[in-house]
Amino acid sequence: MTTDPHATQAAPGGPRPWARTARGANLLGSDGRLGITIFEEVTALAQHHAAINLGQGFPDEDGPREILDAARAAIADGANQYAPGQGLAVLRDAIAAHQERFYGLAVDPQTEVIVSTGATESIAAAILAFAGPGDEVLTFEPFYDSYGAVIGLSGATHTTAPLSAPDFQPDAATLEAAFTDRTRIVVVNNPHNPTGSVFRREALELIVRLAERHGAIIVTDEVYEHLRFGAAHVPVATLPGAAARTLTISSAGKTFSVTGWKIGWLSGPADLVAQVRTVKTFLTYTSGTPFQGAVAVGLGLPDEFYDSIASTLRRKRDLLGEGLRAAGFEVFEPEGTFFTMVDAAPLGIDDATALARRLPSLIGVAAIPVAMFCHEDGAERTRSMLRFAFCKRFDVIEEGARRLATLREHV
């Protein structure tokens, strides 16, 4: 019998040792079955009832033609074997150029950038590189589910600072209280999934000051950096005092509507990046070669492309918002991402998880309960809240909004 807490040896009659770690991270579904998340449950219900699935956040349209063509050409040209572990030079150069162009950030593509298998792998590698038993990793709550899972796998303790309705901005006193001298990493996700908030500069500056005071590394997940509706995006790494302790993560999936390609990246000071790279080497070593050059093409697209994805999404947000308001929900208008969070309390509904299970059969629409992005206390605070995705075709959102508008007749 192994004593390794991360080993996968079966324990008769119970979950495996790592599943116990995973339990706190919501890897056990609400029905207690290992690996079945509410996402999968809702997706299965949506399929069963031919519902419009506004649960999972993936676009239902392809991204820019140039990028897709570049990937096809790369395969045809034989770019089909392992890329260097750090990523193709052409993509690292494009990432550095993107950081300079949009944010004035100087990043050395040789030593300060790595390409990863989606943002998810960068997040995992960064947390596993720097946090372990005895450490705390602080995230906001609600939090993107992979944070909880990876913190659990690292053996560190997951601490949280709640974001509250209606604006879901970090609260200074809550944040100060959440940091301790054991806080090894603070994970910032901005623009924020699932709340759709875009953090203000002052809040980000406070995070930097607190990280400095407590000797913490900042891991910032900015995958929605280009999906904003007016609010400015301030990368944490641009703030005074931040660069030396900040690892910035982003990904091609959301910006270019290629979530299935799983090409992400991380940049930061060379000494920290080298440590993340060591972990990344043993997670996947390298990531989709033909997609890397294609993403480099995307990062070089003109400003009009970036403006148009945001303006198209804004119209989709507004369209879905109308349907959600007509349904009787309290709607928290997002400033970024492609998610809208709502509160079902005005409909007299306080259990949004139960509602999420009923929605597909009731009105033919699927959504995700916000409680799945929370630990127990946070799940209680967000008990009546749902998240809807609007990264779908206009006709799909229109039909979803039409169905939502009938909700009152059914509850």
Ligand SMILES: Cc1ncc(COP(=O)(O)O)c(C=O)c1O
């Ligand atoms: C906040 C956040 N980070 C990371 C990811 C995953 O990014 P990738 O698909 O590039 O791994 C998502 C996807 O939903 C997300 O919402």
